[in-house]
Amino acid sequence: MLEKVKAFIEDCHLIDSGDYLIVACSGGSDSVALLHVLVKLAAAYPFTLAVAHVNHGLRGEDANHDEAYVKELSARLGVPCYCHHCDVQAFAKEHGLATEEAGRIVRYRFFHQLAFGHSQTKIVTAHHQDDQAETVLMNLLRGSGSAGLKGIRPKTGSVIRPLLAVTKQEIVDYLAEQNIVFCYDKTNSDIKILRNRIRLCLLPQLELEYNNRIKASLCRTAAILQDEQDFIEQSAQSLFEKVAKISGKGLFLSLTVQKAHPALIRAVFRLAIEKKQGHLKGIRFYHVEELTKMLLDWPVSSQMPLPRGLMVYKNYDNMEFTYEVRNLACGLYQPRTLQIPGVTMIPELKLFITAKILGQPPSQDSVIEAWFDYEQLVQPLFVRSRHPGDKIQPKGFVGSKKVKNLFIDEKVPQEQRPFIPVVYNAQGIVWLGGLRQSSLAPVASHTKIYLQLSLGYQEE
Structure with missing residues (x-):
């Protein structure tokens, strides 16, 4: 395993002479193996190691035991160790995040704090090929595009992942051969967590009944898509330079971009958003799909709000990305994420949506x-106002239907249509609030956990 990791590091140019490597170590099998491997490789590479451990405050004494183990292991290997304590549950609640996402944010904030002040710093994580396979499959189930199916890259910014060269079984065998002990996180067996359910239930079934090398196939797919995504991004950058112009407070894309291949159109939109706001945080696949519909189908003078206050306007010969808000039509409002569970206010419509997770139908x-x-x-889930061309597959209805036609069939007055909230996700419209539910995720006899969405109206 040591030689495979070393060759992978060299092939992918992950480590340079003089690097300061911050090794994320939970105390589990993967990160412990990673630390041992890097300590052995340090003799051949002139790099400096440090260990970073985050106690999330989620597992009580088990978490304290893991922290003590990482400190002891680091001291035994002669590597400095830095630990951080955080109440991740409180952080998640404060920021409206899932616990897993909150933990990831907390960890990387700490890692980057440790990196501050050091030159040539890299953060090293213990992702391996099984993680890659799980990620690709999980993103596939979520309906991700090629950007999600390309999985985990060997290097992303300052983060490197040397163990993508090996499988989980190779890691387990290496630890056994070297008589290395490690900690076990009981939450890794909790199949309520999607990734665990994929690892413990879905992948074994796929291996047994469909393809006994499914993990290798998924990793190969990720590698192919990474190369193809690189090609698309390079081509999109070339196209972007031809069709984009910055003037005043706006970034303008010529409508001639509609002649390009759909894959390039999506990539150019992402480049435009990233250029304008400096990042792609909050931008999802459906945002880009809506922009594509706007480019190809929506009339001139259409407008669309994006997360973080960015507005897009369709003019006669371009699409303008700006933070200026101009004469918003009645009922058009900023898309916002539904708080689940919780209450999401939509003051523009004088209503709110309450989401409850229940165990009863x-x-x-x-x-x-x-x-x-x-x-x-x-x-x-998100909520927004209706857009031109919106479609829904109503519950109990075969095929999809234009929302405009549904309004006509239901005899919804023209003046009321802008005030009907559109709840949607990456798969499409989920609910036209107060009017019609879609066929997505219907309650069935096997349903165990129910999500209730309900409308409430603010008093004048």
Whole structure:
């Protein structure tokens, strides 16, 4: 395993002479193996090692035991160790995040704090080929595009992943051969967590019944898509330089971009957003798909809000990205993430949406409520106003239907249509609030966890 990791580091140019490597170590098998391997390789590479450990405050004494083990292991290997304590549950609640996402943010904040002040710093994580396979499959189930299916890269910015060269079994065998002990995290067996369910239930079934080398196949797919994504991004950059112009407070894309291949159009939109706001945080696949619809189908003078206050306007010969807000049409408002569980206010419509996670099915139907199978519903959910060309697959209806036609069939007055909230996810419209639920994630006899969405109206 040592030689495979060394060759992978050299092939992918992951480590340079003089690097300061911050090794993320939880105390589990993967990160402990990573630390041991890097300590052995340090003799051949002139780099400096440090260990970073985060106690998330989630597992009580087990977490304290892991922290003590990492400190002892680091001292035994002669590597400085830095530990950080954080109440991740409180952080997640404060920022409206899932616990797993909150933990990731906390960890990387700490890693980057440790990196500050050091030159040539790299953060090293213990992702391996099994993680790669799980990530590709998980993103596939979520409906991700090629950007998600390309999985985990060997290097992303200052983060490197040398163990992508090896499988979990190779790591386990290496630890056994070297008589290396490690900690075990009981939460890794909790199949309520999607990644665990994929690792412990879905992948073994796929290996047994469909392809006994499914993990290798998924990793190979990721590698191919990484190369193809690189090609698309390089081509998009070339196209972007031809069709983009910055003037005043706006970034303008010529409508001639619509002649390009759809893959390049999506990539150019992402480049435009990143150029304008400096990052792609909050931008999801559906945002880019909506921009593509706007480019190809929406009329001139259409407008679309994006996360973080960025607005897009369709003019006669360009699409303008700006932070200026101009004469928003009645009912058009900034898309926002639904708080689940929680309450999401939509002051523009003088209403709010309450989301509850329940263990019991609905007792009666109500037009101001919608019920879903929580475990089957792709998250996150968002709410926005209606856009031209919107379609929904109504519950109990074969095929999709234009929202405009649904409004006509339901005899919804023209002046009321802008005030109907559109709840949606990466798969499409989930609920037209107070009007019609889609066929996505319907409640069934096997449903165990229910999501209830309900409308409430603010008093004048």
